[in-house]
Amino acid sequence: xxxxxxxxxxxxxxxxxxxxxxxxxxxxxxxxxxxxxxxxxxxxxxxxxxxxxxxxxxxxxxxxxxxxxxxxxxxxxxxxxxxxxxxxxxxxxxxxxxxxxxxxxxxxxxxxxxxxxxxxxxxxxxxxxxxxxxxxxxxxxxxxxxxxxxxxxxxxxxxxxxxxxxxxxxxxxxxxxxxxxxxxxxxxxxxxxxxxxxxxxxxxxxxxxxxxxxxxxxxxxxxxxxxxxxxxxxxxxxxxxxxxxxxxxxxxxxxxxxxxxxxxxxxxxxxxxxxxxxxxxxxxxxxxxxxxxxxxxxxxxxxxxxxxxxxxxxxxxxxxxxxxxxxxxxxxxxxxxxxxxxxxxxxxxxxxxxxxxxxxxxxxxxxxxxxxxxxxxxxxxxxxxxxxxxxxxxxxxxxxxxxxxxxxxxxxxxxxxxxxxxxxxxxxxxxxxxxxxxxxxxxxxxxxxxxxxxxxxxxxxxxxxxxxxxxxxxxxxxxxxxxxxxxxxxxxxxxxxxxxxxxxxxxxxxxxxxxxxxxxxxxxxxxxxxxxxxxxxxxxxxxxxxxxxxxxxxxxxxxxxxxxxxxxxxxx
Amino acid sequence: xxxxxxxxxxxxxxxxxxxxxxxxxxxxxxxxxxxxxxxxxxxxxxxxxxxxxxxxxxxxxxxxxxxxxxxxxxxxxxxxxxxxxxxxxxxxxxxxxxxxxxxxxxx
Ligand code: HEM
Ligand code: SF4
Numbered sequence: 001x002x003x004x005x006x007x008x009x010x011x012x013x014x015x016x017x018x019x020x021x022x023x024x025x026x027x028x029x030x031x032x033x034x035x036x037x038x039x040x041x042x043x044x045x046x047x048x049x050x051x052x053x054x055x056x057x058x059x060x061x062x063x064x065x066x067x068x069x070x071x072x073x074x075x076x077x078x079x080x081x082x083x084x085x086x087x088x089x090x091x092x093x094x095x096x097x098x099x100x101x102x103x104x105x106x107x108x109x110x111x112x113x114x115x116x117x118x119x120x121x122x123x124x125x126x127x128x129x130x131x132x133x134x135x136x137x138x139x140x141x142x143x144x145x146x147x148x149x150x151x152x153x154x155x156x157x158x159x160x161x162x163x164x165x166x167x168x169x170x171x172x173x174x175x176x177x178x179x180x181x182x183x184x185x186x187x188x189x190x191x192x193x194x195x196x197x198x199x200x201x202x203x204x205x206x207x208x209x210x211x212x213x214x215x216x217x218x219x220x221x222x223x224x225x226x227x228x229x230x231x232x233x234x235x236x237x238x239x240x241x242x243x244x245x246x247x248x249x250x251x252x253x254x255x256x257x258x259x260x261x262x263x264x265x266x267x268x269x270x271x272x273x274x275x276x277x278x279x280x281x282x283x284x285x286x287x288x289x290x291x292x293x294x295x296x297x298x299x300x301x302x303x304x305x306x307x308x309x310x311x312x313x314x315x316x317x318x319x320x321x322x323x324x325x326x327x328x329x330x331x332x333x334x335x336x337x338x339x340x341x342x343x344x345x346x347x348x349x350x351x352x353x354x355x356x357x358x359x360x361x362x363x364x365x366x367x368x369x370x371x372x373x374x375x376x377x378x379x380x381x382x383x384x385x386x387x388x389x390x391x392x393x394x395x396x397x398x399x400x401x402x403x404x405x406x407x408x409x410x411x412x413x414x415x416x417x418x419x420x421x422x423x424x425x426x427x428x429x430x431x432x433x434x435x436x437x438x439x440x441x442x443x444x445x446x447x448x449x450x451x452x453x454x455x456x457x458x459x460x461x462x463x464x465x466x467x468x469x470x471x472x473x474x475x476x477x478x479x480x481x482x483x484x485x486x487x488x489x490x491x492x493x494x495x496x497x498x499x500x501x502x503x504x505x506x507x508x509x510x511x512x513x514x515x516x517x518x519x520x521x522x523x524x525x526x527x528x529x530x531x532x533x534x535x536x537x538x539x540x541x542x543x544x545x546x547x548x549x550x551x552x553x554x555x556x557x558x559x560x561x562x563x564x565x566x567x568x569x570x571x572x
Numbered sequence: 573x574x575x576x577x578x579x580x581x582x583x584x585x586x587x588x589x590x591x592x593x594x595x596x597x598x599x600x601x602x603x604x605x606x607x608x609x610x611x612x613x614x615x616x617x618x619x620x621x622x623x624x625x626x627x628x629x630x631x632x633x634x635x636x637x638x639x640x641x642x643x644x645x646x647x648x649x650x651x652x653x654x655x656x657x658x659x660x661x662x663x664x665x666x667x668x669x670x671x672x673x674x675x676x677x678x679x
Contacts, residue, residue, distance in 0.1 A: 049633040072592035117591040440664035
């Protein structure tokens, strides 16, 4: 199938010329293509029997290729979650030609293909490289793909564009001689506004933009030592304010301390969160400060010229001057309640007058959270070209975003999305569930997670009921590794194995936002059927207890867990 | 987590190197794609022998990720006792159109 599924171009520029994706220079391109050819040779040698699986496994993992329950799985990086429509079409094509017609977006803003054949993978990687994409740094003990806030460069509350610093971090960390073999994988998240939309406090390092009220300088609050997995920790605040130009030096200091002290003897204790918590946060922060004082700071100073150069990749698209109010938008809302409902959950305020940020739900009721078919990807690419400068973003909540839509265009956009099964008005609501692949795909799983999400969404299918409940985040993992973020779900669900049967624990009170919190297990688990009723019991308890205007997490904070426990277990 | 096989009746699972397809050691030392046709090895010695053949197949670049699993014998053939291993024999339960379950019965 030709890769030209593109609407008529309205100018002689490609429709995604203004998509704010980082465009590789010749050096990057050469590097990526060389890596592909290297991998091709390694796969050939593997298939001829010249290298063993033991030798090959680390190589394939470095290229994003895992072996799962039913097949190989290829994890492709989406740097900072940004895609051009050309890249989206390429992903659609790869899914159709080499896989089974769909891709799965993950909580790390990556996309996974679940059925590639080993012999096709080098060709897939080549197809990716042609559009500046790759699967490097999606695995291994390196600094992984830096994640950011999905509304970067568009949000009304933004202080600094996190992509610029994410890209600086990428350039600093890729091939950093000291940081290719860290004690363990390392994940950094950056949010460019004071409102955390990137779950930064459950990352190894998390940065939240901050403005120094006195000097007016912009910088980041730096958090360190957060993580999920089997031993979850919220990050501790290492410094309240690091000016943007000092951020690399400060992170270098953190990484150096970790690289020396991180435990390489025990894979379960090797993450920085363990080092921080075994040593005590104060002591660890003290060591960071010592190291930072010792560093040749000038060497790590972020050069404004480099910032400017990188900024050009993320230059704002050519917005036009629009009235703040769109008459056609207001009229459509008044005329079509289903559209009005979507605007209440799936739109976010844009910093530019007359524009809005639209979240495309990949959580149709009863669908698989995060899955998108090739044809849906192509629809999204076309709509991005028409309405959002050819740019698409991936969120850590497994949805997509068109960041720069004219208010005038929102109604036709939504109609087209809805026709493709992408118009569900549920962003942030109970059916906008994060779920890991679980036992349906994952070789490490204890239980399934996807069908639990599907059945909860179906139980609460009535959108009016969902809107009435308000923001409520359910997150489900099929095992202790916590890929589904259950620790930070308002309602978290963790699958455990109980004598070969699927069993599900409920956690309450987690939060991935600015008031980050880890949920607590509420009591004994539930079986595969019981878990759906248990979630409904929790929700009904909330409805009975809530005060006007409260969302679930606020009611829970006010009442504590006791009434929920009672409702869940009283009758047992 | 991976489930340790500890029963007296076990089969041997693996994934085919070339395409990652789940396979099991069948009778006559061939790899089969249908878990119902997996050979059942009875007792420690038989299991060890089957595993050692499977490991050799790994060396011959036929399969990867060889491991034993508990099974029982039913009228429909070999059936893994653990859910994870049963799902490996079927495909994703959320996509009945994919994986082994989507195929026509073997000709
Ligand atoms: C299907 C194949 C997958 C496998 C084998 C896998 C494996 C793992 C393992 C072993 C860990 C724990 C590592 C540690 O604690 O150091 C982990 C953590 C994680 N994975 Fe996955 N994963 C898979 C898919 C996914 C998907 C689809 C997502 C997104 C939906 C995801 C997101 C994460 C996240 C966010 C963490 C937590 C990192 C932390 O500890 O802070 N993974 N994964
Ligand atoms: S949480 Fe467990 S089951 Fe879910 S994808 Fe991660 S490793 Fe697999």
